[in-house]
Amino acid sequence: MPTTYLEAIREGxxxxxxxxxxxxxxxxxxxxxxxxxxxxAGFYEHFGEKRVVDTPISxxxxxxxxxxxxxxxxRPVAEMQFADFITCAFDQIVNFAAKCxxxxxxxxxxxVRAPSGGGVHGGPFHSxxxxxxxxxxxxxKVVAPATAYDAKGLMKAAIRDNDPVxxxxxxxxxxxxxxxxxxxxxxxxxxxxxxxxxxxDLSIVTYGAMVWTALEAAERLAEEGASVEVVDLRTLLPLDxxxxxxxxxxxxxxxxxxxxxxxxxxxxxLAASITESVFEDLDGPIVRVTAPDTPVPYSPPxxxxxxxxxxxVIEKARWLWKY
Amino acid sequence: MSTTTEARPGExxxxxxxxxxxFYYMALMREVEDRIERKLYRQGKIVGGVYVGRGQxxxxxxxxxxxxxxxxxxxxxxxxxxxxxxxxxxxxxxxQYMGRVDGLTRGRDGNMxxxxxxxxxxxxxxxxxxxxxxxxxxxxxxxxxxxxxxxxSYFGEGSTSLGHWHEGLNFASVQKLPVxxxxxxxxxxxxxxxxxxxxxxxxxxxxxxxxxxxEIVDGNDALxxxxxxxxxxxxxxxxxxxxxxxxxxxxMTGHSAHxxxxxxxxxxWDEWGKQDPxxxxxxxxxxxxxxxxxxxEAERARVRRExxxxxxxxxxxxxxxxxxxxxxxxxxx
Ligand SMILES: Cc1ncc(C[n+]2csc(CCOP(=O)(O)OP(=O)(O)O)c2C)c(N)n1
Ligand SMILES: [Mg+2]
Numbered sequence: 001m002p003t004t005y006l007e008a009i010r011e012g013x014x015x016x017x018x019x020x021x022x023x024x025x026x027x028x029x030x031x032x033x034x035x036x037x038x039x040x041a042g043f044y045e046h047f048g049e050k051r052v053v054d055t056p057i058s059x060x061x062x063x064x065x066x067x068x069x070x071x072x073x074x075r076p077v078a079e080m081q082f083a084d085f086i087t088c089a090f091d092q093i094v095n096f097a098a099k100c101x102x103x104x105x106x107x108x109x110x111x112v113r114a115p116s117g118g119g120v121h122g123g124p125f126h127s128x129x130x131x132x133x134x135x136x137x138x139x140x141k142v143v144a145p146a147t148a149y150d151a152k153g154l155m156k157a158a159i160r161d162n163d164p165v166x167x168x169x170x171x172x173x174x175x176x177x178x179x180x181x182x183x184x185x186x187x188x189x190x191x192x193x194x195x196x197x198x199x200x201d202l203s204i205v206t207y208g209a210m211v212w213t214a215l216e217a218a219e220r221l222a223e224e225g226a227s228v229e230v231v232d233l234r235t236l237l238p239l240d241x242x243x244x245x246x247x248x249x250x251x252x253x254x255x256x257x258x259x260x261x262x263x264x265x266x267x268x269x270l271a272a273s274i275t276e277s278v279f280e281d282l283d284g285p286i287v288r289v290t291a292p293d294t295p296v297p298y299s300p301p302x303x304x305x306x307x308x309x310x311x312x313v314i315e316k317a318r319w320l321w322k323y
Numbered sequence: 324m325s326t327t328t329e330a331r332p333g334e335x336x337x338x339x340x341x342x343x344x345x346f347y348y349m350a351l352m353r354e355v356e357d358r359i360e361r362k363l364y365r366q367g368k369i370v371g372g373v374y375v376g377r378g379q380x381x382x383x384x385x386x387x388x389x390x391x392x393x394x395x396x397x398x399x400x401x402x403x404x405x406x407x408x409x410x411x412x413x414x415x416x417x418x419q420y421m422g423r424v425d426g427l428t429r430g431r432d433g434n435m436x437x438x439x440x441x442x443x444x445x446x447x448x449x450x451x452x453x454x455x456x457x458x459x460x461x462x463x464x465x466x467x468x469x470x471x472x473x474x475x476s477y478f479g480e481g482s483t484s485l486g487h488w489h490e491g492l493n494f495a496s497v498q499k500l501p502v503x504x505x506x507x508x509x510x511x512x513x514x515x516x517x518x519x520x521x522x523x524x525x526x527x528x529x530x531x532x533x534x535x536x537x538e539i540v541d542g543n544d545a546l547x548x549x550x551x552x553x554x555x556x557x558x559x560x561x562x563x564x565x566x567x568x569x570x571x572x573x574x575m576t577g578h579s580a581h582x583x584x585x586x587x588x589x590x591x592w593d594e595w596g597k598q599d600p601x602x603x604x605x606x607x608x609x610x611x612x613x614x615x616x617x618x619x620e621a622e623r624a625r626v627r628r629e630x631x632x633x634x635x636x637x638x639x640x641x642x643x644x645x646x647x648x649x650x651x652x653x654x655x656x
Contacts, residue, residue, distance in 0.1 A: 028513065029513045029515055032514065033586060054515060054519055056515070056519070056520045056521065057481045057484045057485060057512055058484045059485075060485075060486050061484075081513075082449075084449065084450070087450060088450060088486070088487075120371070121370035121433075122371055122372065123371060123449075124436075125436070125450065126371070126372065293652065294648060294649060294652050295652075297432075297643075297648065298371065298428070298431060298432050299430030299433075299643050300370065300422060300642065301642050301643060301644065301645045302645060305646075306648060
């Protein structure tokens with residue numbers, strides 16, 4: 001039976017809670033209600049209120065308490081109801097959690113789950129991709145799985161990791177993506193990208209929901225004779241520069257794709273890394289496909305124009321391929 | 324609840340007038356929200372999150388009727404009455420929910436996430452309680468500019484768990500700012516009951532911690548809300564600092580249109596169903612002989628007609644053109 005992206009996250013959480021009694025959950029409406037997206041449905045009944053903590057609407061306290069508990073040896077997983085509200089916990093994450101180890105050698109093994117992403121008609125405050133606020137914060141780790149396999153494996157790795165991990169789960173993938181998962185325990189290493197599709201002519205480097213957009217574009221470009229490689233970053237911090245550069249060395253052309261807005265987006269960092277390391281291998285300019293520098297609009301025609309899609313990727317990729 | 328009191332002749336007329344106004348705006352809000360939640364959303368004409376204030380209409384209506392010209396309103400996501408009273412026509416609110424160009428945000432945002440500075444209405448963001456310190460700042464400006472105006476800051480009981488809320492109240496109190504803080508305690512925040520939200524019994528219990536007068540109000544009695552807000556606003560207007568009102572009510576709907584709210588025990592629906600603020604006001608109007616039954620029926624019919632027309636007009640408003648996506652991030656752009 002194929003497992004959805006959402007169920008994969010559930011399984012990751014569930015199995016880690018079974019394995020380690022120090023793992024517990026805290027967040028708004030996650031217990032009795034099972035979470036806004038039902039990721040934790042059934043957890044409260046099985047693990048009880050000690051390990052599935054329904055909190056007041058207090059993101060700063062949720063993350064702050066997670067940090068405190070982690071310093072005492074527990075492994076908290078904090079849920080933000082939407083990634084957009086992670087702003088309320090910003091100080092706790094970027095100043096407290098991220099800087100403990102460097103300052104005084106204290107490990108903060110927390111996971112902050114952040115349901116992110118657009119295409120769900122959520123408007124400016126239920127659609128954002130705020131990963132870069134954290135990617136530029138040394139001391140954090142940031143993951144953004146695209147597949148059910150990685151969602152489960154990265155959840156396990158995140159919980160076992162001894163540093164704070166921000167776990168971006170794309171809301172648009174929750175029920176859209178499914179696959180058969182292997183029996184038994186596995187973890188996906190943090191910091192390792194994956195080749196989602198092999199190709200020779202051009203690399204698309206991306207992550208999260210945009211992996212599926214890239215794969216769709218690659219499929220259609222194949223009909224035109226272009227062999228497109230898709231690199232799925234999986235982890236945004238620390239970045240797997242080796243896998244990225246190896247792909248660029250192979251194809252000599254690279255398109256960077258993300259759903260997040262353009263300026264200061266992941267693509268900028270990727271472009272700099274690629275030019276630093278494999279400039280000589282490039283046979284064309286580095287091309288970006290991203291959302292424009294605006295808030296995420298609510299009205300469907302505006303949101304559609306805002307979000308990158310396969311057609312936009314194909315147009316740019318075709319141009320680069322022929323360059 | 325209805326108490327017939329001795330009144331001077333003019334007062335009786337004023338009371339009747341006020342009651343009729345409250346009735347009209349509450350009925351209008353109910354009708355607009357019913358169309359939104361039970362019709363347009365189900366027809367797919369509204370997408371995304373839909374939150375309504377069914378059962379809580381007395382709070383935004385009773386309080387916003389107190390606001391004078393120049394007062395600033397910071398309504399939250401269940402306070403449509405405040406917009407209607409300030410003069411935002413129903414069709415533009417419907418256009419907002421439908422993401423049309425005539426919505427107050429021109430399709431940029433949805434539902435009650437809207438404002439209009441010409442009307443002194445500040446738009447909320449989704450992050451709860453973020454508007455509370457902003458309301459304090461608006462009040463600071465009003466005093467700074469020498470105006471005798473106040474800011475009305477609306478939020479639910481769940482929002483009082485955020486740091487922003489506490490910072491906003493403390494700031495306003497320390498600075499003695501002219502703000503009326505209006506809590507709708509509808510006893511739930513999404514699925515979370517108030518007792519899992521806070522260890523004190525009432526939001527008003529927090530007033531003393533900020534040295535702020537605080538009162539509990541029957542939030543399903545529009546006239547009581549009006550009276551309390553009038554007192555609180557007079558206090559703030561007089562330079563005595565902020566005031567906290569906790570309006571006890573109940574959310575007679577799910578958290579949003581997709582939420583069936585199975586977590587709410589049946590007896591609460593039953594008990595609070597009998598406290599409907601519109602029905603209660605109607606009963607009072609009849610008992611006090613402020614209006615005749617036929618007049619009230621005629622008013623309901625007028626509201627239905629108005630909303631029929633508003634829906635039609637909103638549906639004629641176009642969706643925004645994709646080419647406008649980049650406009651308006653900055654001035655002159
Ligand atoms: C900072 C923040 N966290 C979480 C949410 C998600 N959320 C939206 S409304 C809501 C419940 C609000 O409860 P309350 O303040 O009591 O207002 P009510 O909806 O009951 O009127 C929650 C948790 C949010 N909007 N902002
Ligand atoms: Mg509430």
